Amino acid sequence: MTSPAITVDRLTKRFGAVTAVDDLSFTVAPGRVTGFLGPNGSGKTTTLRMLLGLMQPTSGQAIVGERAYRDIRRPAQLVGAALEASSFHPGRTGLGHLRTLAPQVGVKDARCHEVLELVGLSGAKKRRVGGYSMGMRQRLGLATALLGDPSIIILDEPANGLDPQGIAWLRGLLRALAADGRTVLVSSHVLAEVQQSVDDVVVIGGGRLIHASTLLEFEELASRDVVVRTTDYQAVETLVRERGWSFDAQLDHHVVHDVAAAEIGAALFAAGLEVHQLADHGADLEAVFLRLTESSDAPTTQFTGSASAAPAAPPAPAAPPVDGTVAPPPPPAPPTTGGVA
Amino acid sequence: MIAALVAEYRKFFSTRLWWILAIVMVAYLAFIAGVFGFSLTVDTGADAQASNFLSPKEIAQSIYALTSPIGYVFPLIIGSLAVTSEFRHKTVTGSLLVEPRRSMLVVAKLVSSIPMGLAYGVLATVTVVAAGAPVLELVGDGAFLGDGDVIETLVLSVVVMALWTMMGVAFGTVLTNQVAAIVVVLAFTQLIEPIARVALGAFDATSEVSKYLPGAAADALLGSSFFSSFGGEGGGTDLLPQWGGAIVMVTYILVLAVVGRLTTFRRDIG
Numbered sequence: 001m002t003s004p005a006i007t008v009d010r011l012t013k014r015f016g017a018v019t020a021v022d023d024l025s026f027t028v029a030p031g032r033v034t035g036f037l038g039p040n041g042s043g044k045t046t047t048l049r050m051l052l053g054l055m056q057p058t059s060g061q062a063i064v065g066e067r068a069y070r071d072i073r074r075p076a077q078l079v080g081a082a083l084e085a086s087s088f089h090p091g092r093t094g095l096g097h098l099r100t101l102a103p104q105v106g107v108k109d110a111r112c113h114e115v116l117e118l119v120g121l122s123g124a125k126k127r128r129v130g131g132y133s134m135g136m137r138q139r140l141g142l143a144t145a146l147l148g149d150p151s152i153i154i155l156d157e158p159a160n161g162l163d164p165q166g167i168a169w170l171r172g173l174l175r176a177l178a179a180d181g182r183t184v185l186v187s188s189h190v191l192a193e194v195q196q197s198v199d200d201v202v203v204i205g206g207g208r209l210i211h212a213s214t215l216l217e218f219e220e221l222a223s224r225d226v227v228v229r230t231t232d233y234q235a236v237e238t239l240v241r242e243r244g245w246s247f248d249a250q251l252d253h254h255v256v257h258d259v260a261a262a263e264i265g266a267a268l269f270a271a272g273l274e275v276h277q278l279a280d281h282g283a284d285l286e287a288v289f290l291r292l293t294e295s296s297d298a299p300t301t302q303f304t305g306s307a308s309a310a311p312a313a314p315p316a317p318a319a320p321p322v323d324g325t326v327a328p329p330p331p332p333a334p335p336t337t338g339g340v341a
Numbered sequence: 342m343i344a345a346l347v348a349e350y351r352k353f354f355s356t357r358l359w360w361i362l363a364i365v366m367v368a369y370l371a372f373i374a375g376v377f378g379f380s381l382t383v384d385t386g387a388d389a390q391a392s393n394f395l396s397p398k399e400i401a402q403s404i405y406a407l408t409s410p411i412g413y414v415f416p417l418i419i420g421s422l423a424v425t426s427e428f429r430h431k432t433v434t435g436s437l438l439v440e441p442r443r444s445m446l447v448v449a450k451l452v453s454s455i456p457m458g459l460a461y462g463v464l465a466t467v468t469v470v471a472a473g474a475p476v477l478e479l480v481g482d483g484a485f486l487g488d489g490d491v492i493e494t495l496v497l498s499v500v501v502m503a504l505w506t507m508m509g510v511a512f513g514t515v516l517t518n519q520v521a522a523i524v525v526v527l528a529f530t531q532l533i534e535p536i537a538r539v540a541l542g543a544f545d546a547t548s549e550v551s552k553y554l555p556g557a558a559a560d561a562l563l564g565s566s567f568f569s570s571f572g573g574e575g576g577g578t579d580l581l582p583q584w585g586g587a588i589v590m591v592t593y594i595l596v597l598a599v600v601g602r603l604t605t606f607r608r609d610i611g
Contacts, residue, residue, distance in 0.1 A: 046611075053441045054434060055609035070441040081438055087431035089356060096355035100432075103344040103351070104439035144435065 005030045006051065006152065006185060011060035013046050013207075020046045022207035023060070028185050028200070033178045035198035035215075036187040039293050043207035044187045045083070048156050052081050064152060076105040080150035082141035082158060090130030094121055094140050097129060098147060105148040115143040120169075134161030142173070152183045159193040171197040191289040205293040222288045226261045229253045229277035230268070239271050253277070345440060345449035349423070352432075353457060358422060363464060366415040370465055371472040373411050378404055378476030397482035402491055404473040408465045408498040409559050413505045414530040416461055420454050420509020421526060424601075425519035434610055443606045450510050451598060458506025462499035470495065494563065501559050504590045508555065511594045514601025530556075542579065552581050555593050561586025 006028035013021040021043040028034045049055040051062040053069035098112035119139040174197040203211040248255045261280040427433040474484035485491045516522045541551035561581040
């Protein structure tokens, strides 16, 4: 089963003087889970609403499969979407909500029961949505999205309001959907929520594309931290300085940046130091995410990007490629770039 | 289209609104019909003005035709809620995801409101008859339920209620804020239109305008006016012909629906 992909092409949306989405282009590969990331107010929801035909783009286009959403016949059988957890009539039951949509989705009532079972709401389906918890509403939203057995699934902040078990369950569901060959686009403002379930990431900030790549390429942007605990902190510090590694000295341990744990371990062993802990904390993606998106929100502050992994950002006007550590602040006049390179 | 209509019925019957409003409507109309039945038939001397003008049959018709002039606030509110509750609870997002053609949503709401309006119309008319006829029979000069003209009044009452429901839907597409829509419907039906009809009808220059108010058009279609029966002098006694009333009501519905489609229903849903 090959699902069609999503294509966002030079999409722009202005609300009066505010440009919510600014010349945004990216694609979503079929059969994969793509995380659509950005801080609150970065234009994620507006982008998704344009994608789903609820908002009219100021310019550009959004294609789902082969055509714009509004031109798809019985779209809910191709694209399932859950936009916000509050768009239910509080006086309707969970089942009643799905039954109001089923005729136009083009499915029988039995399917409503099926998806409720799938999201674990069978026991609550005869209760009114007004009494649902936030997590239950999210599940009902997911059930709504899955009603038409779509090959493309678009979820806006589905992890909001879910407890840790719920988030773990959601991860499993997203992976299972992708394993079926479905395309999943899932937005979040918290990277950690989706980090373990996405294959690709699209990061936006201030309505512009900041980064688009696979998760693996994204991880290369991150610094890797290794925690070292020993008995002799002085000796470790000397050793780390000798090697020219960057590190932070904490009260009872050191954090070494961007060096493989094995290499550190070997050096400590060679120096005959007693080691109590050597822990690779992996790539701190959240830090990369924050760094990328912060700079997009405040274009006049400095960029601290690593230049190597130049993302598929749009050609940012007048943004000098940033190399090394700290770039000079851009000239004050134009609101520049989302192109942290 | 059929799927869209089925969806509208499921939306309507899946909340408690429909039967709560039905109960309120029945209680209100039963009370009013009973009161008017007594006031028109019991001779209280000076106040028994209308009964001097109207034959017993006309009295009966006036009572039975109360459904629309007294009860029209209910179908208007029911119709407008069909649209405004979707915006209030943001279910319009889901509705447009399963059917992105917005004209289809507006048309489905209008069309589906016809049988609903007829059902409320039957319920309302039966209520008025059930409350009014015994009074007319026992206290007055007969209920005239088998009379052809009376039956025509009853049937037209039902039709007019359906038109009011459609007008409520059409109005809701223009004013999608639920609270605002209810306030405007209440203010218009309970205050503005009754005053406007009396005030405009009082002067020759403006009485022509008063005929085109929606309530006056409904009365014209019914062939019986609450205001002309009970309003005394200057009560807006001029009405359009029956077909004219029908055209004016349908025109209101179409104009409001088109305006709603081109304004609210063209906007971004966010």
